[in-house]
Amino acid sequence: MNQPIQSNACEPNESVTPDAILQLGFAFWGSKTLLSAVELGLFTLLADGPLTAEAVTARLSLHPRGVRDFLDALVALGQLERGENLYANAPAAAVFLDRRRPTYVGGILEMANARLYPFWGALTEGLRSGVPQNETKEGRDLFDEIYRDPAILGEFLKAMSGLSLGAANAIAGKFPWTDYKTFADIGTAQGALPVTLSRAHPHLGGIGFDLPVVRAHFEAYVAQYGLAERLSFRAGDFFADPLPAADVLIMGHILHDWGLDKKRMLIRKAYEALPFGGALIIYDSVIDDERRRNAFGLLMSLNMLIETREGFDFTGADCMAWFKEAGFVETRVEPLVGPDSMVIGIK
Numbered sequence: 001m002n003q004p005i006q007s008n009a010c011e012p013n014e015s016v017t018p019d020a021i022l023q024l025g026f027a028f029w030g031s032k033t034l035l036s037a038v039e040l041g042l043f044t045l046l047a048d049g050p051l052t053a054e055a056v057t058a059r060l061s062l063h064p065r066g067v068r069d070f071l072d073a074l075v076a077l078g079q080l081e082r083g084e085n086l087y088a089n090a091p092a093a094a095v096f097l098d099r100r101r102p103t104y105v106g107g108i109l110e111m112a113n114a115r116l117y118p119f120w121g122a123l124t125e126g127l128r129s130g131v132p133q134n135e136t137k138e139g140r141d142l143f144d145e146i147y148r149d150p151a152i153l154g155e156f157l158k159a160m161s162g163l164s165l166g167a168a169n170a171i172a173g174k175f176p177w178t179d180y181k182t183f184a185d186i187g188t189a190q191g192a193l194p195v196t197l198s199r200a201h202p203h204l205g206g207i208g209f210d211l212p213v214v215r216a217h218f219e220a221y222v223a224q225y226g227l228a229e230r231l232s233f234r235a236g237d238f239f240a241d242p243l244p245a246a247d248v249l250i251m252g253h254i255l256h257d258w259g260l261d262k263k264r265m266l267i268r269k270a271y272e273a274l275p276f277g278g279a280l281i282i283y284d285s286v287i288d289d290e291r292r293r294n295a296f297g298l299l300m301s302l303n304m305l306i307e308t309r310e311g312f313d314f315t316g317a318d319c320m321a322w323f324k325e326a327g328f329v330e331t332r333v334e335p336l337v338g339p340d341s342m343v344i345g346i347k
């Protein structure tokens with residue numbers, strides 16, 4: 001329900017201060033400090049054991065001038081701990097920011113640092129023009145651009161795993177998988193979701209569907225977990241080819257890349273590929289129906305303005321309406337982790 005808008009107070013007082021405004025205005029300082037630490041491999045270095053500022057300076061080939069401030073800022077921001085003169089990873093950084101651990105989520109931060117950070121500098125221009133502010137600004141297509149260079153492709157696919165592992169674990173736990181035998185993950189990237197589902201539910205077999213160039217990355221990732229017998233790759237273009245048949249189809253961070261017509265088309269194609277009783281799961285940073293709480297989901301939608309020509313994020317109510325339109329008989333939204341939710345449709 002819309003709340004009445006109060007007239008604004010004109011004078012500062014104890015409860016009306018500029019603190020939150022200033023904190024938000026300078027939030028990029030903290031953000032970039034973390035992104036540079038990930039880029040430098042600081043957390044991976046400290047995973048081998050605590051080090052002094054001098055040792056960090058030498059091991060990461062830094063200039064000594066900024067190192068104490070850099071490390072102590074990360075202490076103040078909760079990412080490092082300091083005892084005597086030694087710096088160590090804080091518990092979450094130890095688990096999620098050491099590149100050598102399977103729980104590493106830094107892939108998405110590496111991409112944020114290399115691509116999104118500079119592109120978001122042009123947000124104002126994006127708001128004025130309505131056109132993307134990334135590589136496509138020079139007339140190149142986003143996926144063509146990413147997929148042209150094997151190194152960038154590898155980074156992008158790894159970043160997707162970092163972004164999706166939390167949601168994948170929640171989907172493995174919250175969806176009634178015992179009722180189903182097969183699944184296909186549409187736009188699977190490295191295959192973080194298929195691997196997570198297969199490890200959690202030994203009765204499941206699945207397909208990762210993506211563009212042909214992704215095959216080698218998917219197969220290498222799946223082999224790492226010894227799951228090649230249960231998970232296979234299907235190469236295809238989800239606009240040009242039929243989607244693979246399976247009891248459950250999943251699309252994670254797919255719909256928000258595209259405009260309304262393509263969103264509807266993908267949902268319709270999923271409906272056609274499913275058996276009666278089959279399920280479509282869409283997961284994204286689904287925006288709350290009132291569009292006032294899920295700030296990450298709303299900012300993700302602005303990220304789609306930066307990154308795509310027509311993409312946008314959506315509310316659970318929007319998505320359930322598209323599901324109904326395609327013919328799904330039951331629909332529901334379930335929260336996953338953080339800003340992510342899944343929308344489920346049963347055919």
Ligand SMILES: C[S@@+](CC[C@H](N)C(=O)[O-])C[C@H]1O[C@@H](n2cnc3c(N)ncnc32)[C@H](O)[C@@H]1O
Nearest residue numbers: 160164187188189210211236237238239252253
């Ligand atoms: C934003 S990523 C999402 C990856 C993964 N589902 C996740 O949530 O981590 C989009 C994926 O869609 C794939 N993709 C893009 N266009 C495609 C197309 N036309 N056909 C099939 N896959 C496509 C990309 O290769 C990429 O893996």
